[in-house]
Amino acid sequence: MSTSFIPETAPFNEEQRAWLNGFFAGMMGMQPGGDASAVMNAAGVSAGSLPGVAVQENEPEPEEDFPWHDDSLPIVDRMALAEGKPVERRLMAAMAQLDCGSCGYLCKTYSEAIASGEETNLTLCSPGGKETSKMIKQVLKESGDGGAAPAKPANGTAAGGTSAAGFSRKTPYSAKLIESRPLNGEGSAKDTRHVAIDLGDSDIRYEVGDALGIYPTNCGELVEAIVAAIGADPKLLTVTPGGEPKSLANALCEDFCLKDPSDELLELALSRVSDIAIKTTLSEMLEEGAPDGFDVLDVLQLAGAVPISATEFLETLSPLNPRLYSIASSQACVGNQVHLTVGKVTYDRDGRLRKGAASTMLADRLEPGATLRVFTQANHGGFTVPSDPNTPMIMVGPGTGIAPFLAFLQERDATKSPGKNWLFFGDQHAATDFLYQEELQAYLDAGLLTRLDTAFSRDGAEKVYVQDRMKQNAAELWTWLQQGAHFYVCGDASRMAVDVDRTLKAIVASEGGMSEKAAEDYVASLSKAKRYVRDVY
Template structure:
């Protein structure tokens, strides 16, 4: 009797099946040990060449013990020791799965390891710490970031929209307005940004993010051109292959914030002063100080010869910034709204500016063009699928952005679920962002509860987590009734404090041990009822 190698589900007729079974039976007799894999190899076929033939066992789900944003990078790297390069690269990421890079931590690391992604600086929350560790892991493994002939990018998570506008092919949108939200006398400058998507057909969901390609300010570009003694009109070729003047290339294509190791090494190779050499060597070893930028390196190096071409080769690409969308398309149509805090600070007598935030606040006039793309939300960060489910939202400062979108969506869809917002900032008189809109939602009943915490208004600082504690019993009652709990904002402080407070409330109000409370929160996360958009 002939052994059947070809399953009944395979797309062959009886004659073809009989011939193939006979062929493989004959091959089996010629192979030592009658190994089926050897038979397939001898026939020039792979194990999956025929549907249903010798399907490999499914790999068990891999454990990623370092995928915990509360762990320092040293501990994460220790947990990943001995693992394949893509897993050690993953441990170097910030572990937030925030989507800022256009991937998740796992897929970004795999893209780097495979050579599909050449940009090693996309992990915004991880910053210099992550990019430095990525380079170290690649160097230790002997791998290159991008094998020849492999294109960069390409992952589905890379910000692709149905209309084809992606991180690599953004849409030229127009700015409608950049409206100040803070009152006179505030220490902050927060803007409501409205952008016209025109006839792009771009669709987004609440909880999604908008990617914006920034430009560098002219003053910084001019100072850098002067520092290297170059002609600003010198024609250069950008990474995309487009010819641009040196000034335009520096303004539009390259990151002028964090100096790369390559720039530090170039400067180190040119300077002769022992003290400067020591400084640069220390930065290469430990990383540049916070706020120390490309111009600082050039000024530290002083009057040493650095050509425009070799200088450009040391620079990292200017990455897009991702902002939580603050609108629902059910309300704003072909517009998209953002809430953006302008970043400026003084360091060593020079004003430093956030590239994207100051572009949106100061350098663009209404009607000006900016390049944008949408980034799908991650991990279920969107309104509950069941419109009757309650929502608890914690969004201090600009973290309020997605929750405006959530409320607009719930209003437009006539969702019946209760909505509770915790909002905080410095002063109620000057920093109560969207106060009129929120009051209107309270008046209509869409917003069931609004608890605010203005940290600088009293003798003691009060934060959103303090308001959570004060309302512990009701918060627990909402959770028990199926509420979804959302957090948006700063990852390093606020989100950690809110997480700790949430577990404390669950333990005290639910009469649970610390471990049982942690398990309860883990279950909420698994059910997508506890979701964070932190950065």
């Protein structure tokens, strides 16, 4: 069968067509492994130069769709959506899907860094917690040596990694604590602090909406109890993950996570105990995960007086990861300082007081003037004030979620932005938990804060939350959205943010006269346009 190189649509007669086909066929014979395009190139003829030949241009590859990248989906559903995908995509589905930056990456780039071997710490996804780290290990175990090919190197961190001043997650700055001032009134069930930190001459710059990373230290009492449980000398010289020699006590205080026990620690304890009941308990934890609040000391106490050396114990521990806090200040107002709003975390479990490492460090263990290691993490997904100073802002920030919105208001005040500002704030009791009441009232009096709607859930017979205040002001909220307002949410992802999202869609449907599907599409369009942005954890 003869091959025709000349399209039927080309304007040649039969004799010309036969001659050209013969010419190209002859050229093909001189080209080992050649094809029509190679022959035509050799002859100095391009397909596009032939009359009547349409050349299809290369279409840009469509952006990859990640259907599991939805923080409202349970992890089992996300993993089902990623079934059959390469290992880096299954790892991504295991993440919390918040792109919060607490890991120093985005969900996509963190998973790619793990798959490529560039990142070995599997516990950086703070919002995902044990659920995520357990799934990551399962995916890696299932992939084995026959898993997907390594992903391309991750494109840096969510923040670009290093500040202009040269400080980063890997090279933090030693800042000084200015104050840790209680914000709650006497009798409150909470202990929330306004934390001010001096950045000194570091030349660190940040934008409103950014976060501050802080490397915590563990409570000394917890460290002492753990050293005693393994029967070690606290002065024993050891080497930290960073290669620095330290005493065992200092290493446990500064370098290792003592909160969630690793599978390796559970396996070590299981290999040493002989009691059948304890073995069963440890086996169940390996299979289902340790109970909430069950920490490293609990494992050692459960195992009892079994021989565990300091060296093998340290090998089972995860690194002590930094904590990220939404910045509650604008540098246009505070200069070389950075402010935070931090809720102190303590609770009792089995007769022992458990303490959040970073929050109790900031509230109790550091005195003014003490140093702490910090770095800045850039905001993600447009979580910052609108570029147009005339654009209205609606901010929903209950509890410590108010932090970034203090920064937003300071920025708007400093830049004399004329756009309207509406804040929804909620907590337990107005008398004791109205965080920054004086500052907010001053903004109201000055006209910077156009509206302030509060919801104090424990002050009435029925609990009232920020989403309830949104419903009560649905018509006005819809009007602001129609005027181009940006809608921001900061706070708890699992409950508050879900309720606020559901309420926003209901308001759009009712006030906009839309179907449920149309309202969802409208809210999705707000997100795509960076007019609906969340900083949730």
